[in-house]
Amino acid sequence: MQVKDCLVSAPGKTILHGEHAVVHGKVALAVSLNLRTYLKLKASSNDKVCINLPNIDTFHCWDLSDLNPWNKLCTKDEAQRLDAELVRRLRDFVGFTNGNLNGNTACLTFLYIYLSVFASGELPALTITVWSELPTGAGLGSSAAYSVCLAAALLSAAGTIPTSLREWDQTARWCQEDLEHINSWAFQGETIIHGNPSGVDNAVGTWGGMLRFLAGKIIPLSRVPLLRILLTNTKVPRSTKALVARVKDKINKFPSIMNPVLDSVDAISYTCEKVLTCEPITGEDYSILEELIDINQHHLNVMGVGHPALDTVCRVTLAKGLHSKLTGAGGGGCGITLLRPETDSSVVQNTMQDLKDCGFDCWETNIGGPGVQQHSPSSVKEEILEILEQY
Amino acid sequence: MQVKDCLVSAPGKTILHGEHAVVHGKVALAVSLNLRTYLKLKASSNDKVCINLPNIDTFHCWDLSDLNPWNKLCTKDEAQRLDAELVRRLRDFVGFTNGNLNGNTACLTFLYIYLSVFASGELPALTITVWSELPTGAGLGSSAAYSVCLAAALLSAAGTIPTSLREWDQTARWCQEDLEHINSWAFQGETIIHGNPSGVDNAVGTWGGMLRFLAGKIIPLSRVPLLRILLTNTKVPRSTKALVARVKDKINKFPSIMNPVLDSVDAISYTCEKVLTCEPITGEDYSILEELIDINQHHLNVMGVGHPALDTVCRVTLAKGLHSKLTGAGGGGCGITLLRPETDSSVVQNTMQDLKDCGFDCWETNIGGPGVQQHSPSSVKEEILEILEQY
Numbered sequence: 001m002q003v004k005d006c007l008v009s010a011p012g013k014t015i016l017h018g019e020h021a022v023v024h025g026k027v028a029l030a031v032s033l034n035l036r037t038y039l040k041l042k043a044s045s046n047d048k049v050c051i052n053l054p055n056i057d058t059f060h061c062w063d064l065s066d067l068n069p070w071n072k073l074c075t076k077d078e079a080q081r082l083d084a085e086l087v088r089r090l091r092d093f094v095g096f097t098n099g100n101l102n103g104n105t106a107c108l109t110f111l112y113i114y115l116s117v118f119a120s121g122e123l124p125a126l127t128i129t130v131w132s133e134l135p136t137g138a139g140l141g142s143s144a145a146y147s148v149c150l151a152a153a154l155l156s157a158a159g160t161i162p163t164s165l166r167e168w169d170q171t172a173r174w175c176q177e178d179l180e181h182i183n184s185w186a187f188q189g190e191t192i193i194h195g196n197p198s199g200v201d202n203a204v205g206t207w208g209g210m211l212r213f214l215a216g217k218i219i220p221l222s223r224v225p226l227l228r229i230l231l232t233n234t235k236v237p238r239s240t241k242a243l244v245a246r247v248k249d250k251i252n253k254f255p256s257i258m259n260p261v262l263d264s265v266d267a268i269s270y271t272c273e274k275v276l277t278c279e280p281i282t283g284e285d286y287s288i289l290e291e292l293i294d295i296n297q298h299h300l301n302v303m304g305v306g307h308p309a310l311d312t313v314c315r316v317t318l319a320k321g322l323h324s325k326l327t328g329a330g331g332g333g334c335g336i337t338l339l340r341p342e343t344d345s346s347v348v349q350n351t352m353q354d355l356k357d358c359g360f361d362c363w364e365t366n367i368g369g370p371g372v373q374q375h376s377p378s379s380v381k382e383e384i385l386e387i388l389e390q391y
Numbered sequence: 392m393q394v395k396d397c398l399v400s401a402p403g404k405t406i407l408h409g410e411h412a413v414v415h416g417k418v419a420l421a422v423s424l425n426l427r428t429y430l431k432l433k434a435s436s437n438d439k440v441c442i443n444l445p446n447i448d449t450f451h452c453w454d455l456s457d458l459n460p461w462n463k464l465c466t467k468d469e470a471q472r473l474d475a476e477l478v479r480r481l482r483d484f485v486g487f488t489n490g491n492l493n494g495n496t497a498c499l500t501f502l503y504i505y506l507s508v509f510a511s512g513e514l515p516a517l518t519i520t521v522w523s524e525l526p527t528g529a530g531l532g533s534s535a536a537y538s539v540c541l542a543a544a545l546l547s548a549a550g551t552i553p554t555s556l557r558e559w560d561q562t563a564r565w566c567q568e569d570l571e572h573i574n575s576w577a578f579q580g581e582t583i584i585h586g587n588p589s590g591v592d593n594a595v596g597t598w599g600g601m602l603r604f605l606a607g608k609i610i611p612l613s614r615v616p617l618l619r620i621l622l623t624n625t626k627v628p629r630s631t632k633a634l635v636a637r638v639k640d641k642i643n644k645f646p647s648i649m650n651p652v653l654d655s656v657d658a659i660s661y662t663c664e665k666v667l668t669c670e671p672i673t674g675e676d677y678s679i680l681e682e683l684i685d686i687n688q689h690h691l692n693v694m695g696v697g698h699p700a701l702d703t704v705c706r707v708t709l710a711k712g713l714h715s716k717l718t719g720a721g722g723g724g725c726g727i728t729l730l731r732p733e734t735d736s737s738v739v740q741n742t743m744q745d746l747k748d749c750g751f752d753c754w755e756t757n758i759g760g761p762g763v764q765q766h767s768p769s770s771v772k773e774e775i776l777e778i779l780e781q782y
Contacts, residue, residue, distance in 0.1 A: 257686060260652065264647075267647035267648040271645065
């Protein structure tokens with residue numbers, strides 16, 4: 001079986017408001033982050049299935065003859081619940097021995113989706129190469145973007161969803177039903193990688209834009225504008241689990257003090273959603289967005305998930321008139337800084353330099369952009385295309 | 392009439408928790424600040440009444456013969472409501488022309504209390520000298536400490552309250568009834584100086600310790616321990632009126648976000664009061680007090696009354712493991728830093744030096760100490776005694 005080549009990408013995600021509060025029944029706003037993961041799927045003629053993940057130094061090939069027996073074990077499951085037994089067996093097959101845990105998990109995820117999507121048919125020889133602009137392990141949904149790309153590319157290759165890119169298109173997206181299909185497989189990928197994911201990351205990778213997340217329910221919000229931001233990675237390592245526990249402990253210790261703070265964060269998310277879903281966004285709206293960012297950053301500090309490095313991000317950017325907050329678990333990790341449409345590029349460049357001088361990684365990007373999409377090669381930045389073409 | 396010499400002092404005040412929130416119906420905790428104002432009253436034999444206020448470069452003498460006619464205008468009023476007409480006339484008498492507004496107001500306040508206290512009797516010749524450790528106009532209750540000292544010394548001199556210091560006493564205080572008398576006259580002094588005072592500052596100056604202030608009611612709290620603190624004056628000027636208005640605007644703009652923050656501040660005050668009124672204070676209690684300080688400082692930033700200089704105070708002290716918040720109106724002004732009983736004096740000295748290196752004034756002092764008291768000369772620091780003896 002010969003598959004059609006394709007090139008897809010999916011965005012990362014970041015939390016605009018409501019991190020931690022969401023654990024306690026409050027709203028969170030998750031937005032797509034336009035640092036994207038790109039996946040190139042190429043038909044191969046050498047009876048091999050290969051995956052190249054240069055970001056994490058992972059390169060694997062399997063002979064089709066070795067994979068064919070596995071195909072018999074997979075059933076095409078439209079309900080798409082994770083087949084835990086298959087995962088367990090594949091884990092043994094991949095062999096988690098060489099210490100590259102992320103690489104092995106990524107291979108396992110690929111094989112699981114590949115085998116499942118082509119179940120009951122002929123396995124195609126193909127090479128998949130993935131390159132991501134996202135730092136890994138920074139709470140930016142890099143694993144979800146990977147799973148979404150895998151699902152989109154493999155479902156397209158299998159003909160389960162159409163290859164909707166026409167000759168004259170730069171990019172193309174899928175219809176709602178196809179996106180649900182992609183999201184569902186991506187969620188299985190996330191489950192393999194994370195065990196018990198919330199589903200937010202893969203939903204953002206699939207639909208893009210902004211999602212309201214409340215009590216386990218994910219509601220995509222329509223007509224959210226693209227917002228310019230700086231994303232800063234302080235590179236301070238942290239444990240999300242420990243931070244979530246710290247917030248919980250503080251709420252238990254000071255319920256009368258902390259519960260109102262969660263209520264206030266909830267109101268911040270609602271206010272932000274209201275501002276962003278009433279286009280056009282005015283200068284006054286931007287002032288409100290900046291105030292909400294400042295207030296929430298203080299609240300996150302009250303919850304005990306701040307960090308001196310994040311304070312530095314806030315201080316350095318505020319010195320340029322820009323407003324920042326941590327995003328995600330906090331305790332280090334990443335911060336986002338809102339830029340206005342009119343913010344001069346020299347201000348942006350100077351701010352980025354100041355942040356880099358602090359030892360941080362910093363990107364100018366935007367939030368609220370499209371979810372998973374297909375690309376014509378000409379719509380992909382040359383340096384990314386070059387990396388993808390190397391394999 | 393020959394009066395007995397006396398030496399009295401009254402503390403400043405600072406807000407431990409609840410500044411701004413108190414304007415919106417929440418609790419505030421006001422505490423005495425052991426930077427004190429000292430007043431020496433000395434009988435004089437030259438038929439003059441003199442006041443020396445070296446802190447504000449104000450020195451005035453009046454001939455008794457010029458003051459005697461005023462005495463006829465004063466009625467000894469036990470209900471002690473301010474006689475606005477008398478104030479108006481005295482204002483003309485003092486003559487507010489030389490540009491030293493604080494000095495003139497201080498003289499007016501003195502004359503008002505002096506004439507009222509000795510009303511219907513013979514006016515005594517005396518010299519009053521006041522020296523304060525408190526910076527003026529920094530929201531630390533310096534005017535109230537002045538009024539409290541005036542009231543205590545003049546009421547003692549007039550025999551309205553006893554001169555309770557016995558030969559072998561270092562210091563002495565008055566009974567509850569006498570304190571109420573002092574407080575009532577001090578409140579009139581505050582009214583002359585501020586127009587519409589809350590009454591908190593003079594109550595703290597009179598009773599010392601800690602007071603709960605809620606919806607205009609002032610409740611002294613018993614058995615509050617003395618807490619070591621650093622007081623830092625950033626010397627950034629600010630307008631309390633403008634800051635109060637800013638908070639009100641923010642609440643009106645974002646009620647659903649801001650009202651929970653006020654609720655949280657309220658809970659902070661109650662929690663703090665609970666911790667402080669359950670002696671003995673343990674190490675764990677100090678950790679709680681530190682956490683409350685940190686949380687409230689973030690909340691005050693949310694209200695928009697922070698300032699980069701106050702952030703600096705917090706950062707510099709936190710680098711030494713110490714916790715700080717602004718106190719009072721914010722937007723500059725003063726910050727307090729909690730010290731533990733066991734905090735090493737070298738840590739304190741280093742921290743004070745770091746704060747002074749930032750251009751701030753800094754004092755090691757304590758909060759929760761006694762209110763107005765009488766002193767034997769030997770109980771007053773020599774440098775203060777020297778200043779008072781100069782006049």
